[in-house]
Amino acid sequence: MINRLNDWRKQYVSDRQFTLALAFVVGLLAAFAAFVLHGLIRQIERLLTAGFDIKSFNWLYLVFPVVGIYLTSLFVKYVVKDNISHGITRILYAISRKQSRLRGHNTWSSVIASAITIGFGGSVGAEAPIVLTGSAIGSNLGQMFKLDSKTMMVLVGCGASAAIAGIFKAPMAGVVFTLEVLMVDLTMASLMPILIASVTATCLTYILVGSDSLFHFTLDAEWQVERVPATILLGIFCGLVSLYFIRLMTACEGVFARLRNHSYLKLILGGAVLSSLIFLFPSLYGEGYSSINILLNGRTEADWNTILNNSLFYGHGDLLMVYIGLVLATKVFATSATNGGGGCGGTFAPSLFIGAFAGFFFSHLWNVNRVSIYLPEKNFALLGMAGVMAGVMHAPLTGIFLIAEITGGYQMFIPLMIVSICAYLTIYIFEPHSIYGMRLAREGKLITHHTDKAVLTLMSLNSIIDRQFTPISIDMSLGKLVNVISMSTTGFLPVLDKAGTLLGEVDLNRIRNVMFRTELYHHFTVEQLMTQPAATLGVNDPMEEVMQKFDETNAYVLPVIDTDSHLIGYISRTRMYATYRKMVADMSAE
Numbered sequence: 001m002i003n004r005l006n007d008w009r010k011q012y013v014s015d016r017q018f019t020l021a022l023a024f025v026v027g028l029l030a031a032f033a034a035f036v037l038h039g040l041i042r043q044i045e046r047l048l049t050a051g052f053d054i055k056s057f058n059w060l061y062l063v064f065p066v067v068g069i070y071l072t073s074l075f076v077k078y079v080v081k082d083n084i085s086h087g088i089t090r091i092l093y094a095i096s097r098k099q100s101r102l103r104g105h106n107t108w109s110s111v112i113a114s115a116i117t118i119g120f121g122g123s124v125g126a127e128a129p130i131v132l133t134g135s136a137i138g139s140n141l142g143q144m145f146k147l148d149s150k151t152m153m154v155l156v157g158c159g160a161s162a163a164i165a166g167i168f169k170a171p172m173a174g175v176v177f178t179l180e181v182l183m184v185d186l187t188m189a190s191l192m193p194i195l196i197a198s199v200t201a202t203c204l205t206y207i208l209v210g211s212d213s214l215f216h217f218t219l220d221a222e223w224q225v226e227r228v229p230a231t232i233l234l235g236i237f238c239g240l241v242s243l244y245f246i247r248l249m250t251a252c253e254g255v256f257a258r259l260r261n262h263s264y265l266k267l268i269l270g271g272a273v274l275s276s277l278i279f280l281f282p283s284l285y286g287e288g289y290s291s292i293n294i295l296l297n298g299r300t301e302a303d304w305n306t307i308l309n310n311s312l313f314y315g316h317g318d319l320l321m322v323y324i325g326l327v328l329a330t331k332v333f334a335t336s337a338t339n340g341g342g343g344c345g346g347t348f349a350p351s352l353f354i355g356a357f358a359g360f361f362f363s364h365l366w367n368v369n370r371v372s373i374y375l376p377e378k379n380f381a382l383l384g385m386a387g388v389m390a391g392v393m394h395a396p397l398t399g400i401f402l403i404a405e406i407t408g409g410y411q412m413f414i415p416l417m418i419v420s421i422c423a424y425l426t427i428y429i430f431e432p433h434s435i436y437g438m439r440l441a442r443e444g445k446l447i448t449h450h451t452d453k454a455v456l457t458l459m460s461l462n463s464i465i466d467r468q469f470t471p472i473s474i475d476m477s478l479g480k481l482v483n484v485i486s487m488s489t490t491g492f493l494p495v496l497d498k499a500g501t502l503l504g505e506v507d508l509n510r511i512r513n514v515m516f517r518t519e520l521y522h523h524f525t526v527e528q529l530m531t532q533p534a535a536t537l538g539v540n541d542p543m544e545e546v547m548q549k550f551d552e553t554n555a556y557v558l559p560v561i562d563t564d565s566h567l568i569g570y571i572s573r574t575r576m577y578a579t580y581r582k583m584v585a586d587m588s589a590e
Helices: 002-012 015-049 064-080 087-097 109-119 127-144 149-168 171-180 188-209 225-257 263-280 289-297 301-308 317-340 348-368 377-393 396-407 410-428 438-442 451-458 478-487 543-553 573-588
Strands: 492-496 502-507 557-561 567-572
Touching: 015 109, 015 127, 015 149, 015 188, 064 109, 064 263, 087 127, 087 149, 109 127, 127 149, 127 348, 149 171, 149 188, 149 396, 171 188, 171 396, 225 263, 225 317, 225 348, 225 377, 225 410, 263 317, 289 301, 289 348, 289 377, 301 317, 317 348, 348 377, 377 396, 377 410, 396 410, 478 492, 492 567, 502 557, 543 557, 543 573, 567 573
Parallel strands: none
Antiparallel strands: 492 502, 557 567
């Protein structure tokens, strides 16, 4: 059926028209997935916490998060049977190493897993799972219709932009997110599909849930030029908070990674940390969007003190700043414990959460100490959301447009820009890559907007290896070597031992002076004639390093070996540059 449909569309529908149609479908499906996920989270959370007394602590906070990550780990282990954590990093890896191919289960598995995790209190966000879901929908539609890798990349970007647009009703933020975080270049060939997917998802979300924004915000006081110094300082503060978040998150992930073969130890450690923190600070339960709304809408101490509900701090308004500071400091531990213990969720919502708390903490501390001009706390909580998001994701434009769109806070556009830029410039000093890209960047597998580096990242070393070679032994005589040369089609012969280990190579250009002298055929062996290659390439070497070795040695061909020094094949300079030029041309084509 699919094959007949594909044959028909190739005959009557152009590739560009078909891509636009698929972008529309991806937008619909991604928005519906976001609607289902948030509906599931709300229903689970309402079912579990509806009867809680806001005036006292609740012991069940010690139970629900552990149950949630345990159920999620069982679902992943026995149903999904694949790793679905680090959703956005997984998308970046698929783009750079798997020709934008994501597995079929990614279209639904993250929705179920993250709904269980977050509904039961996991201190993570639903955005990364939905972005993975939307991207997987685009990828699998592309695979179904056998589209090329370039179109597949566009469809993956459509899914990601539709997911963000659908969740937040923020079409521009969805487009910019795809540009900044997924590094999909917005050429004319890719801009229109991504816009269609983003707008489609936004419209469907309006139809499904109405016109209310995810966060409710009304401007408390118009922005004033006199607040520029404070806004710059907030941006720097958000950059440092982002650095704290990234570094501590990485350290905590390292601890859980060492327990990868001890699932129950991971569950015990992650569950104990998460449930204890939620018991002490209920604001850490789930995505924490209700707490953000308190900070964005509160005007008085009484309003802000409602954030202390359900906690040991209830009724102690004098400890509000202590509570805010502790929540700000411990959110990263709660997020790490959730994912490390076996839960499923992203860092998108935690960055918004930490940003709101950081902005409120900064402005309230400023106002308490009566430092010059008054800073409206709710406005600065909003600015903090943009600042920390810009720092954690290395995406200042996403921070600006997302916060402006989801809150209707376009009147704050200039301070949003100032905070986002300052936060990004601050963290860039310490971390050149986002929390999503840093793992891949260390391995040389991260796509960037630098065309040359992007092409080298997309190039597959495996695809340009010539595996057709004629091996010879080290004790072979010159006479037998000449006989092998007569049947060989290459100008070099690898010398291997019985295990296939590369010992050297014989270059025909180097032995021309003896190979035609028959009287020497029994006087020379391969061991006397072979030389060492100018350099060797590892099977896992990044293409940028491969190019560098060719430039340094000026070699025509170089051998590729595995980790045990066994010969895999050869890469020729000619084939490598031909592939490189073709990929540059393909990327530049509209």
